[in-house]
Amino acid sequence: MKKYKIFIFSLLIIFSLNLSAKDYKASLFGVKSDGTTLNTGSIQYAIDYISENGGGRLVFYVGRYLTGSFYLKPNVTVQLEEGAVLVGFHSVYDYFEVNGTKALILADTVENIGITGKGVIEGNGHAVLKSIEEQIGKGYLDAGQLPAKPALINFNACSNVTLDEIILRDACGDVQVYSRCKKVKINNITVESTSLPDSKGIVISGCNGFTLSDSYFETSGTELSSNNTSKDVSVSGAVNSKGKKIKAAK
Amino acid sequence: MKRLGFNQKEKTRTMNKIKLLFTAIVMLLVIHVSAKDYYVSDFGAKADGITVNTRTIQGAIDYISEHGGGRLVFGPGNYVTGSIYVKSDVTLHLEYGATILGSTNPFDYVKDPKVKWMSMIFAINQENIGITGKGTINGRGFITANNMMNYIHRGVYKDPLKLDRPNETNRPENIYFRECTNVRITDITLRDPASWNQTYDQCKNLYVDGIYVDSKSYWNNDGIDIVDCDGVILKNSYFDAADDVLCFKSHDANSICQNVVVENCVGRSSANGLKFGTVSRGGFRNFKIKNITIFDTFRSAITFAAVDGGIIENIEVDSVRSINTGNVIFLRIGDRWSKGKKPSMKNITISNVYAEVPIGKPDVGYNYEGPIEDNPRNISPASIVGLPEYRIQDVKLKNIEIVYPGAGNPLYAYRGTSPAELDSIPEMREKYPEFSQWKELPAWGFYVRHADGVEFENVKLVAEKKDYRPSIVIDDVKGATFDNVEFVEPESKGKEQIIQNKSTNVVIK
Numbered sequence: 001m002k003k004y005k006i007f008i009f010s011l012l013i014i015f016s017l018n019l020s021a022k023d024y025k026a027s028l029f030g031v032k033s034d035g036t037t038l039n040t041g042s043i044q045y046a047i048d049y050i051s052e053n054g055g056g057r058l059v060f061y062v063g064r065y066l067t068g069s070f071y072l073k074p075n076v077t078v079q080l081e082e083g084a085v086l087v088g089f090h091s092v093y094d095y096f097e098v099n100g101t102k103a104l105i106l107a108d109t110v111e112n113i114g115i116t117g118k119g120v121i122e123g124n125g126h127a128v129l130k131s132i133e134e135q136i137g138k139g140y141l142d143a144g145q146l147p148a149k150p151a152l153i154n155f156n157a158c159s160n161v162t163l164d165e166i167i168l169r170d171a172c173g174d175v176q177v178y179s180r181c182k183k184v185k186i187n188n189i190t191v192e193s194t195s196l197p198d199s200k201g202i203v204i205s206g207c208n209g210f211t212l213s214d215s216y217f218e219t220s221g222t223e224l225s226s227n228n229t230s231k232d233v234s235v236s237g238a239v240n241s242k243g244k245k246i247k248a249a250k
Numbered sequence: 251m252k253r254l255g256f257n258q259k260e261k262t263r264t265m266n267k268i269k270l271l272f273t274a275i276v277m278l279l280v281i282h283v284s285a286k287d288y289y290v291s292d293f294g295a296k297a298d299g300i301t302v303n304t305r306t307i308q309g310a311i312d313y314i315s316e317h318g319g320g321r322l323v324f325g326p327g328n329y330v331t332g333s334i335y336v337k338s339d340v341t342l343h344l345e346y347g348a349t350i351l352g353s354t355n356p357f358d359y360v361k362d363p364k365v366k367w368m369s370m371i372f373a374i375n376q377e378n379i380g381i382t383g384k385g386t387i388n389g390r391g392f393i394t395a396n397n398m399m400n401y402i403h404r405g406v407y408k409d410p411l412k413l414d415r416p417n418e419t420n421r422p423e424n425i426y427f428r429e430c431t432n433v434r435i436t437d438i439t440l441r442d443p444a445s446w447n448q449t450y451d452q453c454k455n456l457y458v459d460g461i462y463v464d465s466k467s468y469w470n471n472d473g474i475d476i477v478d479c480d481g482v483i484l485k486n487s488y489f490d491a492a493d494d495v496l497c498f499k500s501h502d503a504n505s506i507c508q509n510v511v512v513e514n515c516v517g518r519s520s521a522n523g524l525k526f527g528t529v530s531r532g533g534f535r536n537f538k539i540k541n542i543t544i545f546d547t548f549r550s551a552i553t554f555a556a557v558d559g560g561i562i563e564n565i566e567v568d569s570v571r572s573i574n575t576g577n578v579i580f581l582r583i584g585d586r587w588s589k590g591k592k593p594s595m596k597n598i599t600i601s602n603v604y605a606e607v608p609i610g611k612p613d614v615g616y617n618y619e620g621p622i623e624d625n626p627r628n629i630s631p632a633s634i635v636g637l638p639e640y641r642i643q644d645v646k647l648k649n650i651e652i653v654y655p656g657a658g659n660p661l662y663a664y665r666g667t668s669p670a671e672l673d674s675i676p677e678m679r680e681k682y683p684e685f686s687q688w689k690e691l692p693a694w695g696f697y698v699r700h701a702d703g704v705e706f707e708n709v710k711l712v713a714e715k716k717d718y719r720p721s722i723v724i725d726d727v728k729g730a731t732f733d734n735v736e737f738v739e740p741e742s743k744g745k746e747q748i749i750q751n752k753s754t755n756v757v758i759k
Contacts, residue, residue: 029357029401030355030357030401036300037302040302040305040358041304041332041353041355042355042358090294091294091306093294093310
């Protein structure tokens with residue numbers, strides 16, 4: 001019996017070692033925390049590198065990290081330590097889109113991805129909107145672009161998605177968009193996006209397995225918008241600023 | 251009569267109005283036809299020398315290309331960018347005072363999947379494109395290359411660090427255009443790339459005029475690389491480069507670099523001045539090169555290398571000043587990466603050359619000086635060296651004066667002229683071609699081997715000090731004419747200045 005226990009225990013250790021993916025400090029890839037260096041290229045290179053080398057966490061410590069759109073890749077988690085702020089760059093040209101929706105953090109058909117930690121993702125919504133409006137005004141952007149304001153997060157056809165603890169602020173468009181994703185777990189996050197109108201907290205469609213728990217929402221649009229296309233949606237312990245329990249709105 | 255006169259006046263006036271209207275319409279049409287200008291600042295690009303504008307510039311290029319084309323104008327200021335792709339019908343126009351600065355972050359650059367190289371400004375498969383204006387493109391390559399080195403040492407970027415430097419393909423060039431048609435590069439200044447400088451690869455109708463190049467911030471910084479292009483005009487330009495300056499290459503065994511005019515160019519190099527190769531798979535054909543000056547150059551003013559199976563034919567070089575260069579003319583057939591293809595070189599004319607070769611190192615004091623190698627050797631001669639089965643054919647040298655230091659000392663390095671000694675000079679078929687590769691050669695002026703049909707006409711070879719070697723050695727040459735060839739060397743009375751070995755049909759007039 002004892003031997004059996006030891007065996008199980010050591011198996012567990014091996015298993016957990018295997019699971020605990022490697023941590024990479026952002027500075028290893030030259031990412032700068034000064035709030036003025038545009039880090040898009042370095043962050044994307046770091047994510048690609050981590051994904052190609054067995055996965056792990058890209059860890060941001062205290063500081064402001066300016067970036068345009070980047071894509072999460074398989075088995076990569078962005079870990080924002082307390083005091084770390086990912087700041088969205090103001091120019092509309094620095095945002096890419098997946099499925100017609102621009103976002104600061106994109107993921108398309110990948111698995112085992114996450115954004116965790118007590119840090120902040122700051123959308124810089126006003127500045128981005130100003131850039132969009134200016135470019136439409138000059139005729140360089142189609143006016144049809146206006147509704148496609150960048151979200152903070154847009155994941156398409158991803159599975160095993162984890163969001164934990166993070167603070168999401170001031171999106172230009174919606175805060176989070178999940179389409180056709182499987183096993184999305186969002187826990188203990190804070191969403192504050194009120195500076196621009198109709199910024200929805202979460203928009204889900206076609207998802208299978210979506211859990212939102214213990215989170216706080218203060219948004220100008222619906223907190224959680226779900227059409228009937230998603231299955232196995234569970235919401236618990238999520239409230240808005242007025243203390244109202246959040247349910248998936250149709 | 252009076253009325254009639256009035257009417258006539260009115261008629262004339264109306265006619266004038268119509269003319270004016272017509273002119274205005276024509277002018278409007280002309281303005282409409284001449285492509286539109288767009289300021290990059292209007293797209294939100296910041297000229298603050300800090301903001302990385304890559305995606306904004308790309309957005310602007312895409313917009314202009316999709317809306318009828320035009321010039322993307324950079325007003326005075328410093329615009330930082332990573333990799334951008336120029337698209338059809340777009341010209342980047344840099345006004346005087348505008349500088350495009352390469353980002354110093356290597357991860358702001360794309361290694362293009364087709365050309366497998368990094369660059370700041372790419373264009374792949376586009377037409378009617380250009381970079382114009384009196385502004386500057388500054389790659390800041392020294393910093394970028396060293397930053398890359400840092401990432402390689404940290405283990406986050408894979409590179410074997412051969413010769414303790416990142417591979418050329420893992421450092422950004424300033425410009426890399428591939429398979430583009432109608433390309434204009436005019437007036438700009440190009441500085442400090444991290445790799446080669448500007449590559450035009452398999453382009454048609456390339457026009458380069460009035461550019462200024464300062465390219466010696468890191469290893470392999472070239473002046474210009476024109477690879478397998480058809481229809482090239484390169485003129486009125488100045489180059490100062492660590493590596494080869496006016497460099498023509500042929501990367502593709504099924505392509506050829508052809509129909510090229512080079513005029514009024516000045517170059518300085520810690521490698522070669524005018525160079526064909528080293529990569530020479532397809533070859534080089536129909537070149538007219540006129541009025542070039544090469545100075546303070548470590549290797550040869552002119553190097554034509556057919557070492558990878560390519561051809562070199564119908565090449566005219568006219569009016570060359572070569573001042574303080576380590577070597578003047580180096581023509582070489584080798585058998586390096588030929589893979590069964592037969593290299594050839596024929597119909598080469600080089601005329602109206604004045605050259606001075608120094609006793610010291612010609613590029614001393616420049617960044618990334620050329621390597622001291624192939625020693626011991628006395629001053630190397632100009633050389634024309636084929637292989638026994640791949641012979642250099644029909645070379646004409648006319649109106650040439652080369653001033654050498656002489657002073658070859660047999661105690662320092664010695665190569666005699668007996669048949670046995672000449673035969674012992676290795677072929678070095680597969681070696682990287684350089685004028686110095688044989689170390690000591692047996693002549694101070696010209697060494698010619700494995701060639702058919704070599705004409706020297708009005709050639710003056712000067713050695714400023716007595717040299718133990720003869721001026722010219724020809725070995726395995728079928729057909730050579732020396733017409734009015736003059737030798738000037740102290741204490742050389744009665745010295746035989748032309749030595750022949752295994753050569754036939756040699757005429758000395």
